[in-house]
Amino acid sequence: MDIRRLGRAWPWVMALLVCAPMLAWGYVLSYDMVFVPRLDVTRPDVWGLGSAMPRAVPSDAVVAVLNLVVPGWLLQKLVLVGVFVVAGAGAMRMLERFGPGAQLAGTTWFVWNPYVAERLVIGHWPLLVAYAAMPWVVVACLRVRGGEPVRWWRWVLPLAATALTPASGVIGVVLALSVCGWRRCGRVLFVGLVLNLPWIVAGFAHPAVGRSDPAGVGAFALQPEAGLGRLGAALSLGGIWNVEVVPASRDLVTATVFCLILWAVMGLGAVAAWRRPRRRTLLLALAPAAGVGLTIALLGAFVPDLLEWIVGTLPGGGLLRDGARYLALVAPLQAVLVAAGVGALAERVRQRSARWSLLAVAILLPVLAMPDLAWGAAGRLQPVSYPDEWAQARTAIAESDVDGDIVALPFSAFRAPGWNHGRVVLDPAGRYFSRETVVNDDLVVSGEAIAGEDERAEAVGEALGSSDPASGLRDEGIGLVVVELDAPGADDLGELLEDLDPVYTGDDLAVYAVPD
DSSP states (O other): OOOHHHHHHHHHHHHHHHHGGGGGBOOBBBBTBBBSSSSOOTOOHHHHHSSSSTTTTTHHHHHHHHHEEEETHHHHHHHHHHHHHHHHHHHHHTTTTSSSHHHHHHHHHHHHHHHHHHHHTTTHHHHHHHHHHHHHHHHHHHHHHTTOOOOOHHHHHHHHGGGGGGGHHHHHHHHHHEEEEEEOOHHHHHHHHHHHHHHHHHHHTTTTOOOOOEEEHHHHHHOOTTTTTTHHHHHTTTTOOOOGGOOOOGGGGHHHHHHHHHHHHHHHHHHHHSHHHHHHHHHHHHHHHHHHHHHHHHHHHHHHHHHHHHHHSSSTTGGGGGGGGGGGGGHHHHHHHHHHOOOHHHHHSSSSHHHHHHHHHHHHHHHHHHHHHHHHHHHOOEEEBBOOOHHHHHHHHHHOOOEEEEESSSSSEEOOGGGGGGGOOOOOOHHSSSSOOEOOOEEEEETTEOSOOOOOHHHHHHHHHHSSSHHHHTTTEEEEEEEETTTTTTEEEEEEEESSEEEEOOEEEEEEEEOO
16 A cells, blocks of 8 residues: 555544544533533523633534534534544644654654543543644644745634634644744734634633632642653653543553653654754744643642642633643644654664564554554443433423523532433533523542632522522522432432422423522
């Protein structure tokens, strides 16, 4: 097979290896990844105008607009497959100055690594969309750096794809500035700020102004993986705070050996690339962004006091709480180093068959070292269907003439419903219904409670704990209560529900109206 033709097909192969089981009918619901049949475009919180911190701005708005023509189940599948295909194709373009075999090896590492695996399982799909756009940002901004003419859409569109959430928007702007260089970054900086205005404006209009509970710093600190400590986890693009989403293969000795081999190849690649002016330019363009990403990722683990002050004091400081997200900025440089290192090794092998064997091993080694990213993260990501009761409840809510918003009970952020095979997911009620829905944004990580930033959710929680919760809910503008009867804690709501008026009652889901 022509290796160049293989290069065009390889991103599709990796996409199908991961996403094949997710293409079945239904929705993949995992932690923060919640797609619904139709996200209502008229909901204020979709546009960042609700009381909650606008972490999903403008990604929710983009989904809501696309849902006008594309159903949620299809949109999710297009996004998940597209992430792998676009990331792989972009990496191939970014690495085109290397030989085809080395190009494929660097592309494999860029697509098939712990960062992608962990963020996929935890459901950070907008962050993965930004990750897929990053090589295209690099390709376009390299031309800007060199003073070459470049059509505006070649760098504006991928930069816009990074601006779906606050953290990913910061990642996109930092990468673009790093690659363009300070002498030519003015236009890119201006456009980057404009593209990120939706979440910037919404965030500064929020009472918390992007600040977070400092107690979250320790809970969200980068974790050790592969037996190589926190720094080793970061340098291998892992270390997510939620150890439940880490691939099981990362605990094996093979992961440790693979990381050591990986770093040796990268070291060789750094030396080899530095000796060639064009490749040295690429290193110099990507190194500042990688340094920023690695520094932010390690703040919570090595200087937590500083990060606690930043998170709790500075506007927008909460963006740095989950510092491991910013390891995305390290990935382009590592892909270049892998390609350069593999290319340098291949040049030293004179026998043709041995050279091809070396390249084949280099291309497949990331997949073999972490096989549990394949097949929907080893079966962890399987589509499910919402029970019919959810659609019936949505209809009942749409037809109800009761004024006010919705609160979802039991009042906790996450669920593990039986119809989702017991997998943990952010409460789908927050997005499923046509009205703004108040959900609890407090988190419990490793037994430690981390306060949320939604003042209205806090007030609703206080109303629920008062002597007259129904009256308190009405005072907070709540008109309807959705109760997920199969969730832990639902049995404790009997006294409250006696004061409410039934609107819809199913086996696992019920809707009540709060009387005036």
